[in-house]
Amino acid sequence: MPAPTPTPTLARRTLLGGGAALGAGLLTAGARPQDRPLGDPFTLGVASGDPTPDGVVLWTRLAPQPDAEDGCGGMPDHPVPVQWELAADPGFRRIVRRGGQVARPALAHSVHVELAGLPAGREFWYRFRVPGRTAHVSPVGMTRTAPAPHTWASPLTMAFASCAQYEHGWFTAYRRLAEEQPDVVLFLGDYIYEYEANDYVAKSGNVRDHLGPETTTLAGYRQRHSQYKTDPDLQAAHAAAPWIVTWDDHEFENNYADLVAEEQDPYPTPEQFAARRAAAYQAYYENMPLRAASRPNGVDLQLYRRFSWGRLAEFHVLDTRQYRDDQPNGDRFPAHSPERDDPNRSMLGAQQEAWLLDGLQRSPATWDVLAQQVMVHEHDYLPGAARGFNPDSWDGYTASRQRLLDAFVERGVENPVVLTGDVHKHYAADLTRNPSDADADPIGVELVCTSITSGGDGSDEYAAGRSQLADNPDLKLASDQRGYVVARLDRQQLRADFRVLDRVSQPGAAVRTRASFVTEAGNPGLQPV
Template structure:
């Protein structure tokens, strides 16, 4: 395996060019970009009048090589707009985190079209890859027609400039429209060292309308600090444990350069949130997992600020999510017409420290203290008020860690994960009470983090399992974290026996695909046989249906 400090990418047995991102795309990756050049690129207004200094800069950057090594992405879909993203990095593994780019802003052109051949261009323009933001590009579009699919691409400004791969995006339906049924996939936890990103490729092949990512997009460890349960890692992280802005930029670049991840980004708009590993394992607000390396509070604050900036630079987020030092407004609400409201949470930035010294499993009264919060009071009120006022059929809470009470100790003894909502039981109870008292329509909690598939009914009171559920929770396993895993009967049966709200427990890698319409939500839990080698097929381990107006999981 490649040394963690090597500037070279680890050997990749997969085809170097990206295959079909959708069946309607002729080619993907660099090949697709080259094909589309023949269709021409409209001249940008005022190009002939560009200052001579900018022309020299364009000429200089064109000699750097392909700057689109990290692919393209889109996100934050609304009824009239979307965010288009790329980041220029002709040398993505440069140890200074600058991706081989000069220390100046670089002009970039973009196009949005109705067809993959870019013959019906509906928008085009020019912006800048901003040096201060890692030469990332965030194009926020508004005024687009609702419920439409578009194709987009970027090019270095100037004649002969490199052209990016093509991405597919879409706008949400109009506020009062249900549109066609929504296919939404969600995923989490992609530890680069633990496996190949084949699950991202299989997710892309599902051709979802939108992808929700629930945290642990990158991991912070240096090579072999976090070893897969199989006993060995199949790939190595580059560089040290991430602490500086350069470290985090390099780590994001290593992940983003993976062709399977690029395919998943290019196939649909993403709605993202983070968990802990985007900064450091199990941090809580400004409290590090281990305080010893941080003699002063300012040192961990600086690390969080660097991580948050790199996250913004590498995600298709709006300018409203640009960090202000170590603070980011990440929780937000997006609507998919009258069909669904997505309430996207941040359960890291405002939480109290984990109870019991963050010892797993934990018991004891601290986790039940009424003042403890995983969301913070402001976000909690925002969530409950927004769900109460929602007119959508489905209220989808996109968040990070397991919500339902989950006993991890087999038999009569009990033990809980202090890093999940089980460490903040009063906060959870206020939400469950709110679902019932405020008449929230069809609440569905989406979670990640635990590297297993789970499906659970949500009882209002954990000790009253016989009562009608007030909602459901769907938990996706990891893309790679934990290695190959397996469907172990002993572990599965023990968890199901000790947690009567559970309908599924599975320890394989994969993702979840949901299909929503006005009448029901169907969830297919997709699994891969292995991630220790690339190319594994995906299959459906279990499927569940939730009927609108009737909370509770029914096996499909």
């Protein structure tokens, strides 16, 4: 197999590879020797996330043997003390905070350090250390706090991505995303895939294999997360900026809906499926930079939440999997059954929907950004007069979507921006209150990012995309290449650059901009640049 993409030097931020050199004198006071020496416990890298004006979450997970079949990463079955350090410079000459936390077997020796009381709108660097006879120091990560509330922040650069199937390609897009030096990364789902090796094959072929069988147990999900986390390009993206994450389906099981499995006959009992969901949610929390408020409780995990970026942007992070009704039409394409229009069916569930609509009405921000998973705009996939909709998207929940679109207007949301993943394509679309009216004025925009790797090598010659543009008048872009989106927001406009790679079947591909669009504050609608 080709070697992974080499680690470049990032001029402004020291990210990977500097931890050991910097760690000679790190936090030696109070170090306690371990029962036995460990190998390098930081094979999964470091991460940060959920930034607020006065804090952020720092994450790592100890795993000297990340491919261990029991999912424990080669760690002993007892707690291990971990020290952490936060600095105002990449050389750790100006220490801001330091402390310790215990990594416990019950959470797969993961560490979630929730910091508070930090100055707003500042950059920080962080690292971890496991003391002992042979001390180990982690790579260095860079993070930041959000701007102070009710202040006009400087322009925001956010990157968003989704759908990284390990077998389908090299994670070069993560490396390129890190090189963009975004202020924050939003990940919109399908961080891992649950399939056993070669169960899901890309058109360009699979370039590497999943470890183990399909993930159904806690050990299996932990091992799968570990395998993905060992990728150096993914580690670079995590170390470059704080992440705000949400999931889609493959973190658990393809196209599940609440506690309804994709295939129900034959399939495990409801009790077995619930146990699988609890295992998947547990492993997800352990491997993401999430706050304790998101720690799972059995089959439930509170993932929808809200973050402010001064008065510039409000991030409404949604969960379109855990609370939805089952897909209409037996989840078969195309969805034509009347069930999709049933007003009693919901994509978000009543509680999350009320939380979202209330938050949209209260938001003081210029831009209200919905970070979510599946396409909102009405999207006809069949050419010509025929009509065909995806039952797994908001097209399968039209009443739920209409309540959202109505709220944009009735609750005075001037600049709604929906961020979407899932479909392994770049799409850009205007949102209208009446999708069937080709002359309706836009009330917001939807930016759909393609996959990091899922689907394998794409093509710039996307015939189906041209057909979809012709059949969907609100659609402005359809592209079948891998990549991500970078959006830059200020008080006047949002500019979205759809970034693509020509291949993922080999590492090291360059990135380029496939298309760019601008939407002006107070004047919804996408304009090509």
